[in-house]
Amino acid sequence: MGPDGTWSIGELAAQAGVTVKTVRFYSDRGLLPETTRSAGGHRRYGPEALERLRLIRSLRTLDLPVPAIDPLLDREDALGDALEDAIARQLRELGTQLAALRWREAALRLLHDCPPEERADRLRLIGAVSVPPDTTVLARYWRRILPVRLPACQVARIVDAAVPDLPTDPAPAQVLAFARLHATVTAPCPGGSDGGRPPSAAEQAPGFRPAVLYDGLAEAYELTAPAVGAGRSPQPGEALDCFVAAHAGAHGTTDSPAFRRRLRRQLADSAHPVMDRYWRLAGELVPHPTLGAAHDWLRAALDTHLEAPVAGR
Incomplete structure (x- = not known):
């Protein structure tokens, strides 16, 4: 340190345990202001520069980018809050990176362990999916096939329930399930159809x-969830009554034995292989029953109800 209490760039670098190139880098970007210049025009730094340089190094060990450090240094009076925000942001970014690595590892294991004759097909499926995967395409699919007359808030709730939350640490089989699900909703469809469940004749009826x-x-699916999750056999009850009432109300009629028989036929006619495939694959991605599983349980409960012998016969 010189007689005026300042360091040269080399002395500051030695004090901080960094290279002169590092000090110059931060200084040139305004992160490390110099105190004065020598008679020869060389940079001189005071003790506060050493503290700031040590702070910069600490922030960089958290892998914070230089542009993110500058605002922290300018807000020394609120460094605690600013640092907390920066760390939270960095944690989110790191979480995304880790998720991408886990999905990539599972994809590689899927390819490594599969029979050679299946490898090219699986590689094609996986190659069409971003890493980490994005469910936007699934949400877009549902928004395309839902009735246009639904209120936006209702569409948002349905999409949120229908699009599966993806595991952050997937098994190879789950990577394959999502890749197949992605292919299902993005596949071109003959005749330019949506590729999902087409509107049934009942849904196209006037007044629907x-x-x-x-x-x-x-409401019916929510009532069904405990039974589906527990693996109980489909049975008539409150959930089925709610399910039938929803269909009856949509058509401006009431629940009755005749309506239940008609509904059974309508549900059988409106079954669609693409939707069946969607729910089967979605079920491999989440630990809880899907809406499709609840729907199938209620359909089976309706069958059980209609096939039960009538009392007294």
């Missing part, structure tokens, strides 16, 4: 109210 149907279905 889709908002009433989907509100009722949401």
Whole structure:
């Protein structure tokens, strides 16, 4: 340190245990202001520069980018809050990177362990999916096939329930399930159809109210969830009554034995292989029952109800 209490760039670098190139790098970017210049025009730094340089090094060990460090240094009076925000942001970015690595590892294991004759097909499926995967394409698919007359808030709730949350640490089989799900909703369809479940004849009938149907279905599926999750056999009860009432209300009628028989036929006619495939694959990605599983349980419960012998016969 010189007689004026300042260091040269080399002395500051030695004090901080960094290279002169590092000090010059931060100084040139305004992160390390010099105190003065020598008579020869060389940079001189005071003790505060050493503290700031040590702070910069600490922040860089957290892998914070230089542009993110500058605002922290300018807000020394609120460094605690600013640093907390920067760390939270860095944790989110790191979480995304780790998720990408886990998905990539599972994809590589999937390819490594599969029979050679299946490898090219699986590679094609996996190559069409971003890493980490993005469910935007699934949400877009649902928004495309839902009735246009549904309120936006209702569409948002349905999409949120229908699009599976992806595991952060997937098994290879789950990587394959999502790749197949992605391929299912993005595959070109003959005749330019949506590729999902087409509207049934009942849904195209005059006076059909889709908002009433989907509100009722949401309640019925919620009532069904405990039974489906526990693996109980489909049986008539409150959930089935709610399910039938949703369909009846959507058509402006009431629940009756005749309506239940008609609904059974309508549900059989409206079954669609693409939707069946969607729910089967989605079920491999989440630990809880899907809406598709709840729907199938209720359909089976309706069958059980209609096939039960009538009392007294």
